[in-house]
Amino acid sequence: MSKYTSWGCYPKIDQRGVCLADKRGELPATPESFLPYGNGRSYGDSCLNAEGLVVSSQALNHFISFDPQSGLLVCEAGVKLNEILKLVVPHGWFLPVTPGTKFVTVGGAIANDVHGKNHHLEGTFGCHVKSFELLRSDSQRLLCSRDQNAEYFAATIAGLGLTGMITWAEIQLKRVPNPAIKMENIKYQTLNEFFEISKDSDQDWEYTMAWVDCIASGSRLGRGHFTRGNHAGAHQASPKASSKTLQVPLTPPISLINPLTLKAFNWAYYERQRQHTKSAISHYEPFLYPLDSINDWNRIYGRKGFLQYQCSVPETHSYDAIKELLGRIASAGFGSFLAVLKVFGDKPSPGLLSFPSPGATLALDFPFVEGKTLALFKQLDDVVVEAGGRIYPAKDAHMSAELFQQFYPNWRELEVLRDPKISSSMWRRVTQE
Amino acid sequence: MQNIVIFGATSAIAESTARIYAERGDRLFLVARNEQRLNDIVADLQIRGAQSVDYLIQDLGELDQLEVCVAKIKDTFQRLDVVLLAHGTLSDQPACEQSLDLTLTELKTNGLSFISLLTLLANEMEEQRTGSLAIISSVAGDRGRQSNYVYGSAKSLVSTFSQGLRNRLSKQNVQVLTIKPGFVDTPMTAHLPKGALWAKPEQLAEGIVNAIEKKKNVVYLPGFWRYIMLIIKHIPEFVFKRLSL
Structure with missing residues (x-):
């Protein structure tokens, strides 16, 4: 089995790959195309290149400099966010933006312009990148920032790895009084309530998101738990991180997520909290990375794999569109x-093809079931198109060329700056005429 | 705070091990051939918290230089707490079969350089009456197989030599640890397809540090290789010679 x-794990591709030896290394001089590859946490085929190679950044895993006074970090592109946290948290710094897993590389975080629970205040990961080096297949090394090679800077952030290989990046970290999170969990009954709580929380809560019971229908449609949190005060004693991690030992032949288990789980998960609001001080790991404590959790969907559907819909149509989708x-x-349901903010990203835009975003995982999953996605696509929304490429394995080009009209600008030797399975899929 | 010496410091396993010690705030001395890559690693280990990082550029296949090399380390560290020997190359078996030169070079890099260093270091350790010598051998040294017997026989030399050294130095309170890794997913093996038997360098590093702390003698990493090799070692030769392993 390929490690790439x-x-x-959908679509299934037996991906070949090579490894860049170090940050001074050259990209492969093969006739076939290649694609930079980080830690393989993109859900769909944006990190795969079935017709060619991937070039792994696994050896680009060194810190280059860290200034504990200014919080400026320079590291190679294959460094994972968990390593950054381990280094900087004891010095009072934190990631300005983090996705729901800490096992992504810095290069991947830039290439997908990832976002997190604090998007409404901090924007995307790309908003906090000061500069990076871009290695092109013609051996050019472009130093990119807002002032230098600015067009490559913009095209590489959310550029899906297509403009070249990022070798290192400079990131401005964020000062926090305490890495621990003072959190509230609010059990709410209706979709309307979600939007009200979200609006009330936007100003005063750094991290917000909701878990939605996607089985509930009728008057209970959209019910769930709204979670919000802020970094605790400096004098708050931080709870210990649990060192327990679980391992999914193997991939079962069929998905363990089926209508029966789903119904039982969602009911139990919704009802787990009796009171309306529950407050707690949490270590940042279970709060920001609840699934990271289960290694290889993607295996539970069985050998056929799974797809994630993540879309965003503009503010004006948020309620109606989310209601229709659910x-x-x-x-x-x-x-x-x-x-997961969250309301994005309006902080613009420097990225040319950045996904988040003001409005609501909904993300769900679906096991791949022949004939069923993609049929449902088609129905969801219709709603997204009608609402003027878009789909997140980092999670996608199904979007048609027509939809992609409608969602991201400036894709042609990226195509112009794309490295001629770089391609991906996704890029070929969504740019075919 | 411990004094840690690592030979072959740019190898993925060595680097992962160095990081564990750096994060503990230990003092490190690194030896490797590739200067640029070593510079990257030195900066990285300092950022991760090492008390100090000294280094020496040295091709460990140049056996006549090793005495000077060990002397330089002793100039920096009066006491050696942990010495890890992790250098080596992945021999190209078919190429070795066609070239006596290449075969001898592989035996020198993966076998004789270990014997040279261990001979020099053993006397230092014997005198200081403390410390750990951790030696990366390989499961390939447990039985000769057609697919890599040049590398395997070099490692077999290393395993047997360290076994004898352990016997000698145990009286002086010096640990001699023989480490036998299986397949490791490193940049050196990035092009090979990976199955369930492959381990990450970080996993191995944890296993190495753990085995040093627990004063172990021989450790297979990951541990299941002990059982795989137990089976492989016990296949009768008249059967084994017909297999394509």
Whole structure:
């Protein structure tokens, strides 16, 4: 089996790959195309290149400099966010933006312009990148920042690895009084309530998101738990991180997520909290990275793999569109125990093809079921298109060329700056005429 | 705070091990051939918290230089707490079969250089009556197989030599640890397809540090290789010689 897989394991590709020896290394001089590859946490085929090679950044895993006074960090592109946290948290610094897993590389975080629970205040990861080096297949090394090679800077952030290989990057970290999180969990009944709580929380809470019971329908549609948190005060004693990690030992032949287990789980998960609001001081790991404590959790979806559907819809249509999406998912009767709803902010990203935009975003995992999953996605796509929304390429394995080009009209600008030797399975899929 | 010496410091396993000690705030001395890559590693280990990082550029295949090399280390560290020998090359077996020169070079790099260093270091350790010598051998040294017997026989030399050294130095309270890794997913093996038997360098590093702390003698990493090799070692030769291993 290839070690170069996507997180969703769909589509199944026997991917070949090589490794860049160090940050001074050259890209492969093969006739076939290649694609930079980080830690394989993109869900769909944006991190795969079925017709060619991937070039792994696994050896680019060194810190280059860290200034504990200014919080400026320079590191190679293959360094993972968990290593950054381990280094900087004791010095009072934190990642300005982090996705829901700390096992992504810095290069991957830039190439997908990832976002997190604090998007409404901090924007995307790309907003905090000061500069990086871009290695091109003609051996050019471009130092990119907002002032230098600015067009490559913009095209590389959210550029899906297509403009070249990032060898190192400079990131401005964020000062926090305490790495621990003072959090509240609010059990809410309706979708309307979600939007109200979200609006009330935007100003005063750094991290916000909700888990949604995607099985609930009718008057209970959209019910869930709204979670919000802030970094605790400096004098708050920080709870210890749990050192327990679970391991999914093997990939079962069929998905363990089916209508029966899903119904049971969602009911139990929704009802786990009796009171309306629960407050706690949490270590940042379970709060920001709840699934990182289960190694290889993607295996539970079985050998056929799974797909994530993440879309965003503009503010004006948020309520109606999310209601319609949840309605279609609930009546299809299949989905996942991980349905996440969040309202994005309006901080612009420097990235040319950045996904987040003001409005609401919904993300759900679906096991791949022949004929069923993609049919449901088609129905969801219709809603997203009508609402003027878009789909997140980092999570995608299904979007048609027509949809992609409609969602990201400036894709042609990226195509102009794309390295001629670099391509991906996704790029060929979504740019075909 | 410990004094840690690492030979072959740019190898993925060595580097991962160095990081564990750096994060503990230990003092490190690194030896490797590739200067630029060593510079990257030195800066990285300092950022990760090492008390100090000294280094020496040295091709460990140049056996006549090793005495000077060990002397330089002793100039920096009066006491050696942990010495890890982790250098080596992945021999190209078919190429070795066609070239006596290459075969002898591989035996020198993966075998004789270890014997040279261990001979010099053993006397230092014997005198100081403390410390750990951790030696990366290989499961390939447990039985000769057609797919890599040049590398395997070099490692077999290393395993047997360190076994004898352990016997000698145990009286002086010096640990001699023989480490036998299986398949490791490193940049050196990035092009090979990976199955369930492959381990990450970070996993191995933890196993190495753990085995040093527990004063172990021989350790297979990951541990299941002990059982795989137990089976492989016990296949009768008249059967074994017909297999394509």
